[in-house]
Amino acid sequence: MKVLVPIKRVIDYNVKVRVKADSSNVDLANVKMAINPFCEIAVEEAVRLKEAGTATEVIAVSIGDKSCQEQLRTALALGADRAIQIDTDQNLDSLHVAKLLQKVVEEEQPQLVILGKQSIDSDNNQTGQMLAALTGMAQGTFASAVNIDGEKVNVTREVDGGLQTVALNLPAIVTTDLRLNEPRYASLPNIMKAKRKPLAVKPAADFGIDLAARTTLLKVTPPAERQAGIVVESIDELVEKLKNEAKVIS
Amino acid sequence: MSVLVFAEHDNSQLKADTLKTVAAAQAMGGDIHLLVAGHNCQAVVDAASKVNGVTKVLVADNAAYEHQLAENVSLLVTELAADYDHIVATALTTGKNFMPRVAALLDVAQISDIIAVESSDTFVRPIYAGNAIATVQSLDSKKVITVRPTGFDAVATDGNAEVVALDKVTDAGTSSHVSDELSESERPDLGAAGVVISGGRGMQNGDNFKLLEGIADKLGAAIGASRAAVDAGFVPNDMQVGQTGKIVAPDLYIAVGISGAIQHLAGMKDSKIIVAINKDAEAPIFQVADYGLVADLFDALPELESKL
Ligand SMILES: Cc1cc2nc3c(=O)[nH]c(=O)nc-3n(C[C@H](O)[C@H](O)[C@H](O)COP(=O)(O)OP(=O)(O)OC[C@H]3O[C@@H](n4cnc5c(N)ncnc54)[C@H](O)[C@@H]3O)c2cc1C
Numbered sequence: 001m002k003v004l005v006p007i008k009r010v011i012d013y014n015v016k017v018r019v020k021a022d023s024s025n026v027d028l029a030n031v032k033m034a035i036n037p038f039c040e041i042a043v044e045e046a047v048r049l050k051e052a053g054t055a056t057e058v059i060a061v062s063i064g065d066k067s068c069q070e071q072l073r074t075a076l077a078l079g080a081d082r083a084i085q086i087d088t089d090q091n092l093d094s095l096h097v098a099k100l101l102q103k104v105v106e107e108e109q110p111q112l113v114i115l116g117k118q119s120i121d122s123d124n125n126q127t128g129q130m131l132a133a134l135t136g137m138a139q140g141t142f143a144s145a146v147n148i149d150g151e152k153v154n155v156t157r158e159v160d161g162g163l164q165t166v167a168l169n170l171p172a173i174v175t176t177d178l179r180l181n182e183p184r185y186a187s188l189p190n191i192m193k194a195k196r197k198p199l200a201v202k203p204a205a206d207f208g209i210d211l212a213a214r215t216t217l218l219k220v221t222p223p224a225e226r227q228a229g230i231v232v233e234s235i236d237e238l239v240e241k242l243k244n245e246a247k248v249i250s
Numbered sequence: 251m252s253v254l255v256f257a258e259h260d261n262s263q264l265k266a267d268t269l270k271t272v273a274a275a276q277a278m279g280g281d282i283h284l285l286v287a288g289h290n291c292q293a294v295v296d297a298a299s300k301v302n303g304v305t306k307v308l309v310a311d312n313a314a315y316e317h318q319l320a321e322n323v324s325l326l327v328t329e330l331a332a333d334y335d336h337i338v339a340t341a342l343t344t345g346k347n348f349m350p351r352v353a354a355l356l357d358v359a360q361i362s363d364i365i366a367v368e369s370s371d372t373f374v375r376p377i378y379a380g381n382a383i384a385t386v387q388s389l390d391s392k393k394v395i396t397v398r399p400t401g402f403d404a405v406a407t408d409g410n411a412e413v414v415a416l417d418k419v420t421d422a423g424t425s426s427h428v429s430d431e432l433s434e435s436e437r438p439d440l441g442a443a444g445v446v447i448s449g450g451r452g453m454q455n456g457d458n459f460k461l462l463e464g465i466a467d468k469l470g471a472a473i474g475a476s477r478a479a480v481d482a483g484f485v486p487n488d489m490q491v492g493q494t495g496k497i498v499a500p501d502l503y504i505a506v507g508i509s510g511a512i513q514h515l516a517g518m519k520d521s522k523i524i525v526a527i528n529k530d531a532e533a534p535i536f537q538v539a540d541y542g543l544v545a546d547l548f549d550a551l552p553e554l555e556s557k558l
Contacts, residue, residue, distance in 0.1 A: 129350035138424035162432040214359035229540035248502040
């Protein structure tokens with residue numbers, strides 16, 4: 001079966017983002033970018049399915065300008081077979097992304113689409129579920145285990161109370177949580193090989209989807225800064241402060 | 251104008267966070283109807299009918315909704331949405347799971363995890379793990395919104411709403427529930443507790459979390475953890491606090507053996523008072539702590555327990 005893995009280029013997770021002085025957005029100039037950590041877990045899961053003989057082909061797709069080819073090459077180095085860049089320099093809502101991916105799903109007919117549960121920039125947690133709704137597929141979100149079982153896939157999900165396992169008809173959508181797997185590092189030979197793997201570029205405008213914005217970003221501001229407090233010398237002092245100064249314990 | 255709020259529950263109890271989501275709905279304006287979708291959930295319906303500000307409780311009690319599978323619940327909510335301007339759920343795992351399906355089926359954008367309501371179409375939400383705060387205006391005619399409960403104060407529960415049973419059943423037939431593996435705990439919910447004490451990688455193993463339990467008992471606290479502690483298998487996933495775990499804002503948060511990565515801070519930095527216990531004086535957690543104690547946790551925790 002074919003597995004489709006949509007990935008996103010985002011700020012590196014170690015970087016603390018800054019807000020622009022004019023409050024129009026965050027400042028991404030000269031900031032280190034990387035594949036979204038949850039998307040990397042999605043690629044790893046798909047590659048493992050291929051290594052296990054369950055998947056026949058792994059296709060990575062990313063929506064963005066030319067720079068996201070870097071992350072597609074990363075996915076290819078991790079083991080994806082080919083890549084598709086849907087070219088646009090527009091800032092898209094998750095709904096648009098899901099609609100573009102829906103077209104890719106129609107064309108490629110994957111049995112499984114694995115996405116990250118959220119991207120660490122917009123923190124939306126929407127695209128996988130939206131794609132599932134648009135394609136009429138079942139979804140296993142926040143997955144910590146994925147097991148293909150004939151015509152179905154069993155997905156164990158991280159939920160507020162613990163874990164929940166659901167069985168989904170295939171084709172299906174899975175979104176990854178942190179503990180699904182630990183992604184490998186790309187080896188140098190695989191990075192070299194990835195340069196020769198196919199990467200198709202398709203203009204977003206060719207998909208015939210209305211990409212007009214559904215939301216307006218009015219402003220972006222820094223969060224309220226916490227004042228660093230004091231260092232206490234002993235447990236006695238800590239307990240005294242919590243009782244008499246902060247008044248949070250009695 | 252009217253608002254449909256999805257009630258978060260487990261068929262036996264209405265989750266307290268729903269009261270905060272209703273508070274957010276009040277700020278959007280209009281009549282508020284609360285939807286209880288579940289199975290054998292009469293206790294939830296009773297509680298829902300008492301939520302202040304709610305004029306009507308819609309009840310979809312059917313086996314198809316027992317586990318609130320996203321495929322089924324989203325079809326139900328999408329059908330009901332015709333009568334509402336705002337469709338609102340709490341940004342917990344159930345709401346996060348099905349609401350984007352509703353948005354896509356209605357062909358509207360979703361605005362996730364709001365912490366404030368500016369007007370009926372403009373909302374405030376954290377982005378980049380809370381390192382930036384965005385004000386976003388929806389241009390769609392219907393707004394699909396998930397609410398971060400720590401942003402709002404719960405409404406009271408001395409109301410008396412009308413209860414209406416829905417008889418239509420929407421079963422997509424594409425998914426089924428297999429099993430649950432839920433953590434049993436006598437302690438308060440992480441999201442609802444007034445005091446939270448969390449352990450990180452510095453705890454070294456799951457057994458050592460017992461050192462937190464004695465303190466949690468004395469303070470009536472919930473116990474949380476960093477991702478590193480969960481990944482290492484010290485404690486289960488539902489204890490993770492952070493960008494991708496639970497968001498908490500208790501009166502008192504005690505971080506023990508936690509370095510203070512931005513992803514962890516994203517889940518707790520709105521706590522009223524933060525205490526950090528860490529042996530490394532340079533740990534970033536001290537930059538957000540009101541009270542920091544530079545100490546070995548294996549000395550500090552037993553002493554703290556004895557002095558409370
Ligand atoms: C996409 C993504 C999402 C993430 N989401 C989350 C999330 O939701 N929540 C989260 O927590 N993390 C999250 N992380 C992980 C995060 O980046 C950090 O790796 C993690 O928070 C570190 O956990 P820690 O502080 O317990 O461990 P460490 O960073 O290893 O810190 C351990 C601390 O314990 C102290 N210590 C050790 N021994 C002792 C002792 N005997 N006494 C006192 N102090 C001691 C050390 O000085 C150190 O400061 C995420 C990461 C990514 C990439």
